[in-house]
Structures are given as C-alpha cells and as structure tokens.
Amino acid sequence: MNKKYDVLIVGAGIIGSAIAYFLSKEKIKVGVIEKGNIGEETSSACDGLVFLQSKKPGISLKLALESIHILKQLQDEFERDIEYEQKGGLVIINSEIEKKALSQKVKEHQTIGLDVQLLDTKETLEIEPFLSKEILGSTFCQLDGAINSIALTLAFAETAIKNGVNFYPSTEIENFIYENNHIIGITSTKQEQYFADKIVLATGIYSNKLLSKINIQLPMKPRRGQVIITEPIAPLLNHALLSGRYLAAKLYPEILQDLTDPLNKMGIGLVIEQTKSGNLLMGSTREFVGENKEITFQGIEYILKHTTSIIPSLKDINIIRTFSGLRPYTVDGLPIISKLIPYDNLFIAAGHEGDGITLSAITGKLIKQMVLEEKLNYNIEELNYKRFL
Amino acid sequence: MSSEQDDIIICRCNEVSIKEIREAIKNGARTVRDVKRRTRAGMGLCQGRTCGKTVARIIANELKIPIEEVEMDTQRIPVRPVKIKNFSSKEVSDE
Numbered sequence: 001m002n003k004k005y006d007v008l009i010v011g012a013g014i015i016g017s018a019i020a021y022f023l024s025k026e027k028i029k030v031g032v033i034e035k036g037n038i039g040e041e042t043s044s045a046c047d048g049l050v051f052l053q054s055k056k057p058g059i060s061l062k063l064a065l066e067s068i069h070i071l072k073q074l075q076d077e078f079e080r081d082i083e084y085e086q087k088g089g090l091v092i093i094n095s096e097i098e099k100k101a102l103s104q105k106v107k108e109h110q111t112i113g114l115d116v117q118l119l120d121t122k123e124t125l126e127i128e129p130f131l132s133k134e135i136l137g138s139t140f141c142q143l144d145g146a147i148n149s150i151a152l153t154l155a156f157a158e159t160a161i162k163n164g165v166n167f168y169p170s171t172e173i174e175n176f177i178y179e180n181n182h183i184i185g186i187t188s189t190k191q192e193q194y195f196a197d198k199i200v201l202a203t204g205i206y207s208n209k210l211l212s213k214i215n216i217q218l219p220m221k222p223r224r225g226q227v228i229i230t231e232p233i234a235p236l237l238n239h240a241l242l243s244g245r246y247l248a249a250k251l252y253p254e255i256l257q258d259l260t261d262p263l264n265k266m267g268i269g270l271v272i273e274q275t276k277s278g279n280l281l282m283g284s285t286r287e288f289v290g291e292n293k294e295i296t297f298q299g300i301e302y303i304l305k306h307t308t309s310i311i312p313s314l315k316d317i318n319i320i321r322t323f324s325g326l327r328p329y330t331v332d333g334l335p336i337i338s339k340l341i342p343y344d345n346l347f348i349a350a351g352h353e354g355d356g357i358t359l360s361a362i363t364g365k366l367i368k369q370m371v372l373e374e375k376l377n378y379n380i381e382e383l384n385y386k387r388f389l
Numbered sequence: 390m391s392s393e394q395d396d397i398i399i400c401r402c403n404e405v406s407i408k409e410i411r412e413a414i415k416n417g418a419r420t421v422r423d424v425k426r427r428t429r430a431g432m433g434l435c436q437g438r439t440c441g442k443t444v445a446r447i448i449a450n451e452l453k454i455p456i457e458e459v460e461m462d463t464q465r466i467p468v469r470p471v472k473i474k475n476f477s478s479k480e481v482s483d484e
Contacts, residue, residue: 037417037418037419037420037423038417038426039426040422040423040426044426150426154426154427158416167417169417169419170419230473231434231470277429295465295466297466300466300476301476304473304476305476307473308473308474314473315472315473315474316472316473316474317472317473318470318471318472318473319467319470319471319472319473319476320433320434320436320467320470321432321436321465321467322465322466322467323465
C-alpha cells in the first residue's frame with residue numbers, strides 16, 4: 001500500500017492528537033505515526049490544570065483564553081467525557097514575598113480585563129474550608145479549572161480516527177526522505193515509507209533527537225515532574241489549587257535561588273486538584289535529570305510535606321499511585337509553533353512544558369491554519385523557532 | 390466469548406467489565422497500560438495488582454498473541470496504599 005498523505009503528523013500525544021483532530025475536519029488525507037500508542041508518555045503523566053492565572057499577559061494568555069473557549073465546545077462534541085470543569089482556580093499565598101508578587105500579578109491581569117481577585121485568609125477559607133489557617137490568602141479566577149488530560153488526548157485522537165485519519169502506532173521515524181533538498185516523507189524503523197506534502201512534528205521531548213537528522217537543535221530539554229494520586233475521597237476541594245511559590249518566582253526569581261531550601265532544589269510548584277473520580281492529584285517536581293523518569297522517595301516526600309502544609313487534614317488519606325512525566329521545557333517558557341525553515345513544508349509544535357493540556361486546542365487549530373495556508377487569528381511570531389537563531 | 394459474559398467485572402476497584410476492555414482493544418489498546426488509560430481498569434485501590442494479569446490474558450486472547458508478548462504495567466511506589474502522614478510528619482531530610 002502506498003502511504004501518501006497531504007499531511008503527516010509525527011507523534012500522538014496531546015499536541016499531535018489535537019492537530020490530527022483539527023485537520024480531520026478538512027478534505028485532506030492525514031496520517032499520524034506514533035512510536036508507541038496514543039498519549040502514552042507526557043500526556044498521561046501530568047496534571048490536568050487548565051489555568052489562565054498562571055499565564056503572563058501576552059501571547060500565552062491570549063492563546064489560553066481561546067483554547068479554553070474551544071475546550072468548552074469540545075466537551076459537548078466529543079463522545080468521550082473529557083471531564084472539563086471550570087470550577088475556578090486558587091493560587092495559594094504562603095509568604096509575604098509571594099503576596100507582594102501575586103498582588104502585582106493580579107493588578108496586571110485586571111488591567112487587561114482578566115477577572116482575577118486577591119482574597120485574604122478569611123475570604124479564601126470561606127470558599128475552600130479545608131485549607132490551613134496559616135495561609136496568607138489567595139488569588140482567585142473563576143475561569144480556571146481542570147480537565148482529564150488522558151481522556152482529552154484520547155478524545156482528540158479517537159475523533160480524528162473516526163473522521164478518517166490513518167493512525168500508525170508502534171511506528172518510529174528512522175529518517176527523512178529527500179528529493180532535491182526537499183523533505184518528501186519519512187522512513188520508519190520498520191523500513192516502511194510514508195510520503196507527505198507536509199509534515200508536522202509534535203514530538204515533545206523527543207524533538208531534538210529527530211531534528212538532529214536535519215541539523216537543527218532547539219533550546220529545549222526534558223524536565224521531570226513527579227505526581228501523586230490518592231485514593232478517591234468525598235468532595236474536599238471546590239477549586240483547582242496552585243501554590244503561589246512558583247508563580248511568584250517568575251517575578252522574584254530570588255525566591256527560588258536559596259538552594260538550601262529542599263523545595264527549591266526540586267523546583268516544586270504545587271498543584272492540587274480533585275478529579276471527577278474523587279482522587280486527589282498532587283504534583284509536581286520540576287527537575288532536570290535528562291530522560292530519567294524514575295520516581296524518587298525524596299520527590300514524593302517533598303510534595304506531600306508541602307501539600308499537608310496547605311491542607312493539613314490530608315494526613316490520614318492514602319496515596320495509591322505515583323507517576324512521573326517529562327515536560328518539554330524551553331528556555332523562554334514559550335512553546336514553539338512554527339515552520340522549520342529552510343524546509344517550507346516542515347512544521348513543529350512542541351515545547352509547551354506545563355501548558356500542553358491548556359494550549360492543546362489552540363495549538364491544533366493554529367497548525368491546521370498554518371498547514372492549510374489560512375490566515376492566522378493571532379500573530380504568533382514570538383513562537384517561531386527563529387527566535388532562538 | 391458469549392454475550393452473557395459481557396458484564397463480568399474484571400477490575401473490581403473501578404468496576405470495569407470485560408466488554409469495556411474488549412472494546413478498548415478493538416479501538417487500538419495493545420498493552421495493559423493502554424487498556425488502563427482507556428478504561429481506568431487498574432487505576433483503583435489495588436492498582437491492577439488483582440486484575441493486571443487478567444487484562445493481559447484478555448489482550449492476548451483478543452489479539453491472538455502469546456501472553457508473554459503483552460506488555461505489563463510498570464510497578465512504582467507505593468506497593469500498597471500508604472497514609473500521607475507517613476511521609477510528611479517527620480522533617481524532610483536533605484538526601
């Protein structure tokens with residue numbers, strides 16, 4: 001069989017699956033090759049927060065706003081329940097310096113019209129009664145929420161396949177096929193050939209390995225996040241929670257510079273959410289340890305210690321599972337969504353680090369528009385890989 | 390494989406039936422983890438320690454491959470449910 005596509009997508013994680021979904025609605029022939037199976041790495045080893053408060057005003061926030069708008073529509077369209085709930089999000093303030101940083105952030109967000117409020121301790125405990133009385137307050141955004149990242153990845157992919165996209169699991173790229181310095185397809189490690197007019201790389205942390213074949217390298221590296229799941233419990237949290245520490249550090253990097261603080265060494269920025277099934281999800285470390293995906297006792301210990309300082313009543317709850325995933329970190333914290341010049345038919349969508357779930361929908365839509373040479377709704381020059389050259 | 394077997398519960402923790410597991414395999418699941426992501430079988434209190442082997446057997450039967458070729462789930466801590474206070478009540482050690 002001759003495998004010839006208008007567009008060939010490499011990778012079926014959250015980004016590749018979202019792209020496949022948007023392209024599946026067009027009258028073109030689309031193929032997806034995936035070295036394992038749908039969403040089996042980073043996209044199923046992360047938290048499900050869909051947050052606006054954590055985004056800087058600018059392109060990230062604009063894209064996140066459009067993305068949550070699309071996700072809401074998809075919640076109704078997809079057969080699979082993606083468990084998207086805009087239940088509101090709280091960023092917990094634990095120290096004076098965090099308070100200073102986050103008050104400033106709230107003002108910035110309010111200036112551009114994002115509805116975020118600064119709450120004091122009493123106001124926070126009124127809406128989230130199980131939090132520690134020691135916290136100094138929180139910032140609240142009603143548009144924040146959480147989603148089931150595994151279900152979302154599967155829903156994108158399953159719907160794309162139902163719409164006619166050809167999916168090839170257990171298919172890894174061995175090399176690109178060239179004709180007159182032009183990439184016209186790929187060869188798999190099983191020596192099968194796939195030809196395509198356009199190729200989109202949605203290869204997350206594996207992008208550089210692949211790009212080394214065409215002498216392009218991106219300032220992107222894997223960052224490990226360890227996550228813990230508890231047994232299902234009765235509803236405890238009304239909102240999705242984020243600790244202020246990490247966000248505050250974006251404004252005041254000195255917060256994280258004290259490396260004698262073990263939490264800093266692990267880069268922990270806490271996320272706590274209660275999933276639809278009642279389990280609590282708690283994460284996560286942010287460690288640069290290459291492609292090592294091991295769970296460390298120390299990582300688990302730090303996350304739990306930090307969690308119980310925010311929600312003391314968790315002490316008697318059982319943890320049942322741990323996992324870790326590698327997030328594609330970029331040096332400037334922005335994803336890469338662009339053509340890979342000089343190859344004008346090669347595209348990349350990667351490097352979303354912790355924003356892959358939130359930005360999945362808009363990334364899929366943008367790549368669809370780029371591939372079909374439609375007009376983009378946003379100026380995304382900032383996301384072009386040329387920024388690193 | 391009669392239809393009266395359809396309602397048999399394979400994952401007791403999350404009440405996942407053999408029918409749902411077969412459906413997941415029909416839709417592309419090839420490993421125990423694939424089935425877990427699609428159906429939540431093995432995501433409950435016992436973390437697949439009870440049903441993991443059975444799920445592997447169903448995959449082997451459906452795909453007509455030897456059970457040894459079915460990729461099992463990875464095993465990670467904790468090996469059984471552990472109370473959070475066991476981790477967080479003492480001071481965090483540095484190394």
